[in-house]
Amino acid sequence: MRSSRRKVLQGTGGLAVMGLAAAAGLVKPGIARAEAWNKAAFETNSVPEAMKAVGAAQPVESKDIVLNSPDIAENGAVVPFAVESRIPDTQSIALLIEKNPNVLAADFQIPQGTDPWINTRVKMAQTSRVIALVKAGGKYYYGAKEVKVTLGGCGG
Amino acid sequence: MADPMKIRAAMAGDKVEVKVLMAHEMETGQRKDASGKPIPAWFIQSVTATCNGRTVLAAEWGTAVSKNPFLSFRFRGAKPGDKVAISWVDNHGDKRTDEATIS
Numbered sequence: 001m002r003s004s005r006r007k008v009l010q011g012t013g014g015l016a017v018m019g020l021a022a023a024a025g026l027v028k029p030g031i032a033r034a035e036a037w038n039k040a041a042f043e044t045n046s047v048p049e050a051m052k053a054v055g056a057a058q059p060v061e062s063k064d065i066v067l068n069s070p071d072i073a074e075n076g077a078v079v080p081f082a083v084e085s086r087i088p089d090t091q092s093i094a095l096l097i098e099k100n101p102n103v104l105a106a107d108f109q110i111p112q113g114t115d116p117w118i119n120t121r122v123k124m125a126q127t128s129r130v131i132a133l134v135k136a137g138g139k140y141y142y143g144a145k146e147v148k149v150t151l152g153g154c155g156g
Numbered sequence: 157m158a159d160p161m162k163i164r165a166a167m168a169g170d171k172v173e174v175k176v177l178m179a180h181e182m183e184t185g186q187r188k189d190a191s192g193k194p195i196p197a198w199f200i201q202s203v204t205a206t207c208n209g210r211t212v213l214a215a216e217w218g219t220a221v222s223k224n225p226f227l228s229f230r231f232r233g234a235k236p237g238d239k240v241a242i243s244w245v246d247n248h249g250d251k252r253t254d255e256a257t258i259s
Contacts, residue, residue: 037201042218078222097220101186105220108229114212115171119228123184123220 042104047131050096050103056133056140062087065132065143073124076149082119083143087136090116099128124149158246163256165240171230172258174205174212176242178227184219200225200244207231207240207258234258 041053051059068082083093093116094107105122116134124130127148134141159179165172178200185197197219205213212231234240236258243253 037216042216080226095220100220101184102218102220104218106218107216109214111211111213113210113233114229114231117230119226121222121226123182123222 038107041107042102044103045101047096047098047103051133051140054094054104054107054133056135059133059140059142062134062141062143065134065141067130067132067143067145069130069145069147071146072148072150074150076124076126076151078121079124079147079149080119080121081130082117083132085116085132085134085136085141087116087134087141089137090134091137092135093118094133095120095122096131096133097122097124097128098131100125158250158252161242161244161252161254163240163242163254165256165258167236167258168230171232172207172234172238172240173228173230174240174242174256175228176205176226178225178242178244178252180223180225180244180246182219182221182223182225186219198246198248200246203227203242203244205229205240205242207234208238212240 038053041050044050044053064086066084069080073079081095083095085093090110092107092109095105096103097105106120108118110116124147129144129146131142131144162177164175180200181198182200183195183198185194187195189195199219200217203215203217204211213229238258239255240258241253241255243251245251
């Protein structure tokens with residue numbers, strides 16, 4: 001009994017180290033190639049951290065941000081989201097999923113002439129509040145919606 | 157080399173509505189394979205849409221965007237026959253650009 005337990009422990013330890021090495025090796029070239037990508041923001045684990053990392057310290061809640069999605073998502077791997085901002089001069093729309101391992105899902109820059117409306121599909125690990133963070137006229141606003149997930153999108 | 161995107165760009169009133177379906181695994185890095193080894197993250201990091209040399213949408217994505225990502229948006233200032241080009245870059249540095257004509 002004891003020796004088999006040892007083996008298992010050694011085995012998992014070895015795998016963990018390999019995993020870390022692989023992750024380190026793979027992440028580095030990615031950074032070098034896509035320097036514009038806001039790595040710090042995409043690796044945050046909480047909503048306040050993510051907001052800070054994208055430069056939104058104190059966003060104001062707004063009723064002019066509309067999140068359109070199913071209230072209950074059967075499959076967390078594919079949750080359709082349409083976000084519309086009715087705030088004039090909207091410059092960017094970011095999607096934050098509160099209970100995902102990494103909170104920030106996507107950040108869209110909206111140039112002039114493009115509608116402040118985005119439709120995409122995201123993964124949700126579990127039932128969570130989803131926050132749309134909007135930058136308009138240099139200020140930050142947010143709108144939120146709770147989506148229930150019956151089957152998570154990050155299982156393995 | 158990644159598979160081509162499916163892009164549809166059509167006039168909707170005075171706006172162009174663009175729908176894009178990209179072919180990409182969008183692996184989160186959170187999952188483990190059968191032997192318990194983590195599957196490394198592999199996902200699109202940035203997406204750019206241009207029309208007549210003008211950027212009409214730019215996005216940064218994390219791992220939470222679904223596999224084979226779908227994206228839809230609308231913009232003004234183009235006419236039927238103009239071309240919309242969509243490009244993405246993933247975290248391996250892989251790139252892909254596809255074009256569609258506005259109908």
